[in-house]
Amino acid sequence: MTTVLKTEASPPRPGTDLAGRLQRFSWNFTDTFVVARRNLIRYVRLPQLLVFSTIQPIMFVLLFAYVFGGAITVPGNIDYINYLIPGIMIQTVLFGASQTTVGLAEDLSQGMIDRFRSLPMARSAVLAGRTLADSIRNVFVVLLMVGVGYLIGFSFQNGLPAAIAAILIVVAFGHAFSWISAFLGLITKDPEAAQVAGFVWIFPLVFASSAFVPVETMPDWLQAFAEVQPISRTINAARYLTLGDAAPGASMTDVWLTLVWMAGIMAVFVPLSIWQYRRST
Amino acid sequence: MTEAIIVEEVHKRFGDVHALAGVSLSIPEQTVFALLGPNGAGKTTLVNVLTTLLFPDAGHASVLGLDVVNDRQHLRNVIGLAGQYAAVDQYLTGRENLIMVGELYHLGRATARKRADELLVRFSLVDAADRPAKTYSGGMRHRLDLAASLVGNPKVLFLDEPTTGLDPRTRLDMWNLIRELVREGTTLMLTTQYLEEADELADQIAVIDEGRIIAEGTADALKSQIGKDVLELRIEDNGRLSDAAAVLRSVSSEELQTEPETGRLFLPVTNGASTVIDVVRRLDSAAIDLAELSLRRPSLDDVFLSLTGRRAQEHANGQTGHPADQPQPAARSETA
Ligand SMILES: Nc1ncnc2c1ncn2[C@@H]1O[C@H](COP(=O)(O)OP(=O)(O)OP(=O)(O)O)[C@@H](O)[C@H]1O
Ligand SMILES: [Mg+2]
Numbered sequence A: 001m002t003t004v005l006k007t008e009a010s011p012p013r014p015g016t017d018l019a020g021r022l023q024r025f026s027w028n029f030t031d032t033f034v035v036a037r038r039n040l041i042r043y044v045r046l047p048q049l050l051v052f053s054t055i056q057p058i059m060f061v062l063l064f065a066y067v068f069g070g071a072i073t074v075p076g077n078i079d080y081i082n083y084l085i086p087g088i089m090i091q092t093v094l095f096g097a098s099q100t101t102v103g104l105a106e107d108l109s110q111g112m113i114d115r116f117r118s119l120p121m122a123r124s125a126v127l128a129g130r131t132l133a134d135s136i137r138n139v140f141v142v143l144l145m146v147g148v149g150y151l152i153g154f155s156f157q158n159g160l161p162a163a164i165a166a167i168l169i170v171v172a173f174g175h176a177f178s179w180i181s182a183f184l185g186l187i188t189k190d191p192e193a194a195q196v197a198g199f200v201w202i203f204p205l206v207f208a209s210s211a212f213v214p215v216e217t218m219p220d221w222l223q224a225f226a227e228v229q230p231i232s233r234t235i236n237a238a239r240y241l242t243l244g245d246a247a248p249g250a251s252m253t254d255v256w257l258t259l260v261w262m263a264g265i266m267a268v269f270v271p272l273s274i275w276q277y278r279r280s281t
Numbered sequence B: 001m002t003e004a005i006i007v008e009e010v011h012k013r014f015g016d017v018h019a020l021a022g023v024s025l026s027i028p029e030q031t032v033f034a035l036l037g038p039n040g041a042g043k044t045t046l047v048n049v050l051t052t053l054l055f056p057d058a059g060h061a062s063v064l065g066l067d068v069v070n071d072r073q074h075l076r077n078v079i080g081l082a083g084q085y086a087a088v089d090q091y092l093t094g095r096e097n098l099i100m101v102g103e104l105y106h107l108g109r110a111t112a113r114k115r116a117d118e119l120l121v122r123f124s125l126v127d128a129a130d131r132p133a134k135t136y137s138g139g140m141r142h143r144l145d146l147a148a149s150l151v152g153n154p155k156v157l158f159l160d161e162p163t164t165g166l167d168p169r170t171r172l173d174m175w176n177l178i179r180e181l182v183r184e185g186t187t188l189m190l191t192t193q194y195l196e197e198a199d200e201l202a203d204q205i206a207v208i209d210e211g212r213i214i215a216e217g218t219a220d221a222l223k224s225q226i227g228k229d230v231l232e233l234r235i236e237d238n239g240r241l242s243d244a245a246a247v248l249r250s251v252s253s254e255e256l257q258t259e260p261e262t263g264r265l266f267l268p269v270t271n272g273a274s275t276v277i278d279v280v281r282r283l284d285s286a287a288i289d290l291a292e293l294s295l296r297r298p299s300l301d302d303v304f305l306s307l308t309g310r311r312a313q314e315h316a317n318g319q320t321g322h323p324a325d326q327p328q329p330a331a332r333s334e335t336a
Helices: A018-045 A047-071 A080-109 A112-118 A125-151 A160-188 A191-200 A202-207 A220-228 A230-246 A252-279 B043-050 B072-078 B094-104 B109-122 B138-150 B168-183 B195-201 B219-226 B238-251 B272-285 B300-308 B312-317 B329-335
Strands: B003-014 B017-028 B032-036 B058-063 B079-082 B156-160 B187-192 B204-209 B212-217 B229-235 B257-259 B264-269 B290-296
Touching: A018 A047, A018 A125, A018 B094, A047 A080, A047 A125, A080 A112, A080 A125, A080 A160, A080 A191, A080 A202, A080 A230, A112 A125, A112 A252, A112 B079, A125 A160, A125 A252, A160 A191, A160 A230, A160 A252, A191 A202, A220 A230, A230 A252, B003 B043, B003 B187, B017 B043, B017 B058, B017 B187, B017 B204, B017 B212, B032 B043, B032 B195, B043 B058, B043 B156, B043 B187, B072 B079, B079 B138, B094 B109, B094 B138, B109 B138, B138 B156, B138 B168, B168 B187, B168 B195, B187 B195, B195 B219, B204 B219, B212 B219, B229 B238, B229 B272, B238 B264, B238 B272, B264 B272, B272 B290
Parallel strands: B032 B187, B032 B204, B079 B156, B156 B187
Antiparallel strands: B003 B017, B003 B058, B204 B212, B229 B264, B229 B290, B257 B264
16 A cells, blocks of 8 residues: 655644734634534435424424314414414424434444544534524424414514524524523433433423413413523514514514523523533543 | 653543543653553553543543643644544545545645655655545554544544454554654654564553553563463374473473363463473484474453453453443444
8 A cells, every 4th residue: 555645734832912812712613514514414415304303393384274273263363274383383393402412422432522622622612603503494394384384374463674683593593492402412422322311391381381382271280481581582582573563462562582592591501512522521 | 761651640431430540651752662451451441532522520631731621622733543443434435535634634725635645654644645535444444543643743643442343454554654653753652452462563562451550561571471482382293292292301390281182282371482492302313293382472361460460351241331342432433
């Protein structure tokens, strides 16, 4: 065998001056994109992943719109489908967040994380690349849900800018939640366990919320929980942006509170996950 | 000669398990060092400390003068690691895997591409370069993993059990690749469960057990310390066993063992090759026909028996480590 390694490929070592520090700072972003691209390739090579993660929410749309919808009355003068779709959008991104847990647990158990940690890459990039990729996928899935909704009678009632804001707030909230999921993936470590761990805590949060039914119909204790938890907040925010003042029980306050929740979740779980990433083996 | 790796009294605990219980080593530049030990001995833990994946609880370690804790960011620029399980992304192609690693070394996309092309040629992966790594055989995946560890032109390379789980032929290919790297001046630390492998590849060997180095030296020094090769013979005619035994006794004063039922004789030898020639000549002139003849290296088991008085296997049974032939997680996850 002949030796053909000619390329001088010594990794750069920026100094501690300003230029060096800027260079290092910029790696936080470039490394994140490299990792995000790696994670997105999975969706291209394995279209089943995307198909299954979209079929499930579509089934939920149909189930609630046609099976349960007739039995659910929502306050005000709005169609149930218009009430439902903002809830479905949130459900979709949150169920999608459980993939973050599974993906990271797989990377850990297969040694990918060890490889990454032995490289001179930015410490934040493995997690940020994962949550970024999952958020990009979420944009796609949310748009698909909106499309399906339009086919069966849904429509945005509050103008285009508010519609875009609704989609953005849903995806941004999903991104904040995927940092919680990332943390869970890092502490679960085992992909099979992560399947469950990624999901069990999201399930009650989604169903004990205003996603599918008005919280007033729930028993008092559950209602108390459903009113304060962040998912109801975000659903109400998305609903307000979608339907305007016609949205039952929702107002601009929900939008502000959602932004506060998102900032709070990120402020806790971004550092916590990165800390766990550094120490986990 | 300058030292590439210095380890001083390093300790690492996981709960009750003292995975490293005061390990000290020094490894000169441009040499090959093998860390030999059974499951659960602490091999991976030491590699992880040296590659900045784990902080030591106590003690110091440095690679090329860079401390594994304080200078870890710089250190990652000059080392390469191929972990115990081939850590390649299943869904990326071989080429994409190597380019990704190059980009994460911040070589820039163009250089990362060129580097990937070269490594694919070097590791005979050109034909498979644009297939997802999922479709690779175990040997190909190991080669890709080794290639990935070389993307950053490391000055010091760490290979954790580079041939465990490979078939004998693929193992030989791996050995040749490793030898070639070493010829180009890379300092190499590898771990293995096979004495034979350490013997083939390494200048210096350390035997590790329960987090302690229990023997250290060149392969030859170690072997003469731990036990001799065994010459094993089977003669055609069992009736001539005592004649054969007499011939062997005239060659060596080592303690001879015989197995009359099978016509086998076992003789510990120090310089195997010349003893074999001598034995064959003398048996021939005594007109004793040979059915089989083999020279057996002491195994890790023999090493353990002589160093600790117990067998490596008994030791490993109490551990939660992975048996050598267990399917690798990477392979198992293909169904996921
Ligand atoms: N993260 C961890 N948490 C708890 N115990 C650990 C951890 N990593 C290693 N150990 C324990 O430390 C000991 C040394 O493990 P290590 O992986 O270093 O062994 P090894 O020599 O590499 O074994 P093998 O040949 O099986 O790979 C073992 O008893 C193992 O169970
Ligand atoms: Mg190991």
